[in-house]
Amino acid sequence: MKNSDLNADKVYENGGIGGGCDDDVVLGVDGGTTSTVCVCMPLLPLISSNQNLPNPLPILARAVAGSSNHNSVGESASKDTLEKVMSEALSKSGSNWSAVRAVCLGVSGVNHPTDQDRIIHWLRDIFPSHVKLYVHNDALAALASGTMGKLHGCVLIAGTGTISYGFSKDGREARSAGAGPVLGDWGSGYGIAAQALTAVVRAHDGRGPQTALTDCILKALSLSSPDELIGWTYADPSWARIAALVPDVVSCAESGDQIAHKILVDAVQELALSVKAVVQRLSLCGADGNGSFPVVMVGGVLEANKSWDIGKEVINCIHKLYPGAYPVRPEVEPAVGAALLAWNFLVKESERHHNS
Amino acid sequence: MKNSDLNADKVYENGGIGGGCDDDVVLGVDGGTTSTVCVCMPLLPLISSNQNLPNPLPILARAVAGSSNHNSVGESASKDTLEKVMSEALSKSGSNWSAVRAVCLGVSGVNHPTDQDRIIHWLRDIFPSHVKLYVHNDALAALASGTMGKLHGCVLIAGTGTISYGFSKDGREARSAGAGPVLGDWGSGYGIAAQALTAVVRAHDGRGPQTALTDCILKALSLSSPDELIGWTYADPSWARIAALVPDVVSCAESGDQIAHKILVDAVQELALSVKAVVQRLSLCGADGNGSFPVVMVGGVLEANKSWDIGKEVINCIHKLYPGAYPVRPEVEPAVGAALLAWNFLVKESERHHNS
Secondary structure: OOHHHHHHHHHHHOOOOOOOOOOOEEEEEEEOOOOEEEEEEEOOOOOOOOOOOOOOOOOOEEEEEOOOOHHHHOHHHHHHHHHHHHHHHHHHOOOOHHHEEEEEEEEOOOOOHHHHHHHHHHHHHHOOOOOEEEEEOHHHHHHHHHHOOOOOEEEEEEOOOEEEEEEOOOOOEEEEEOOOHHHOOOOOHHHHHHHHHHHHHHHHHOOOOOOOHHHHHHHHHOOOOOOHHHHHHHHOOOHHHHHOOHHHHHHHHHOOOHHHHHHHHHHHHHHHHHHHHHHHHHOOOOOOOOOOEEEEEEOHHHHOOOOOOHHHHHHHHHHHHOOOEEEEOOOOOHHHHHHHHHHHHHHHHHHHHHHO | OOHHHHHHHHHHHOOOOOOOOOOOEEEEEEEOOOOEEEEEEEOOOOOOOOOOOOOOOOOOEEEEEOOOOHHHHOHHHHHHHHHHHHHHHHHHOOOOHHHEEEEEEEEOOOOOHHHHHHHHHHHHHHOOOOOEEEEEOHHHHHHHHHHOOOOOEEEEEEOOOEEEEEEOOOOOEEEEEOOOHHHOOOOOHHHHHHHHHHHHHHHHHOOOOOOOHHHHHHHHHOOOOOOHHHHHHHHOOOHHHHHOOHHHHHHHHHOOOHHHHHHHHHHHHHHHHHHHHHHHHHOOOOOOOOOOEEEEEEOHHHHOOOOOOHHHHHHHHHHHHOOOEEEEOOOOOHHHHHHHHHHHHHHHHHHHHHHO
């Protein structure tokens, strides 16, 4: 009998991992700029982190709240939102704070160790010291939603914003982009749409060639002249409002507009470059460059299933560089990925404990 | 005796132009995004708009207030600011509303005929119908500050933002850029600095080459890592705060940093392209392409007198395209340009009147 099988019995006996109760739970939180999702899962009765997960996953409850990005809403509101969404998920599960064994928070806007420390500090007011806490950028939850809780590979998120995040098997991590539109996230939905708006203005004032984007975007926004784009753009600084024009840019490219086509080609290059930077720094492709690793693809820009498919083009670019890269489109939401991560940390902790 | 000489007597007799009083004045307003300046000038006792202006110009008073860009502060505050600054300039001049014969307002954010109409509408509550009102973008005041009140040529403004504006002798006008950073004003101070910040982030995360901009900008902002740039950038959305980094970019380019050099070269191309678009649309260079016209150069980005001189490079680019273009660095401020325009409108009106 292998060591892990012995552990398995122990896990089953306790209805979970090493010394817990039947009712013990883990929480996974995906804290985005527009909304925050928390899921509550029971401790999965599994032997080790290498075994297959049950299908469907036993989700006890799901709760949704507003933004928890401290850059957007401030620290106090971010804290309140996170606490509220966890409390609601526990309550819906018929559970409570004392049943929590591990929490994984992937929160947008966590870009620096001081951000992590601050959040862990106030989480400790809620959770006693035996509860495992893991706080990271929301990209972590997105990666885990594709790898089902494994911290290995690269995630590329391209929605309103864009970021690449990667983890190596030996625990190193790296990110690329995710710095917002001012700092050059040009492959993001906002970046693509801003380039398209710019092309319209430049065509109008004589700095650039004419483009079908003009009619298409003016129609989409119910405006009568490119002059009105200035007022429209600055009337509301929301990046999502501008990023919502991406489908119009894709339509124009599909209709053969060369300016729209070029904007999308450039975005594809930017997104692939962002993944490349992470893969290189972590040597995810191994010494020979052919090593296998997942690239988790998340976000509206990559999910368009049109004839001009940005996600497919990005994968093609990445494949040319790294033949062992395989794309993954997640089947669960990032909050579930975060909960699986929380559970995986417990499993590893338990394995370490029983092997020591 | 020429017709214009006859008019001249008439002008002198009335202490101004056609039928005014000795105490009549004109107002010139330069309404910017950061401040608004109003100057009050007496009616200049001149024969026609072709005669030399007195030197120094007889400025009765100057008043300063905050922003009057309706996009920044809202319409009501913009109106209050404009009214207040005019009232203060009149009061300092020992004058009053009823002495005003003409007003020229160059207001930032006036991008559309509806903007002009709105401002003229409420100006009519203050000024009776015989007072000449002229409302335009603030670029007009900047042009007039270089041409001393003549509406001919092209002005290139490159400070925090950038815009090109031109007027042909037959009264046509055209603009280029001036649409803000989202809409591609890449030659602006904000555009240059944002490219530099982007280069630092890209070097840091592996998407771009290393650059001296990293040390230079982190030092300027008292930050310890490029990761902190994200928080710094989004802590305050003011464009001027980012544009203030332009001298650091210029320093790096002067020290031989190729990334900084490339950013400035690109900005020069953008600024020259913006002037070119206006010149082409208005045929300012004449049928043979060699016609003479002024290019008024305004704003911090063009005024740097360093070994890497953006303004000089822009002029070189423009000269290659249009040998007859001659650069003008204004010797008076834009509000004075606006006042001279107001006076010029009266002269022309008077000339039309006496010639009819």
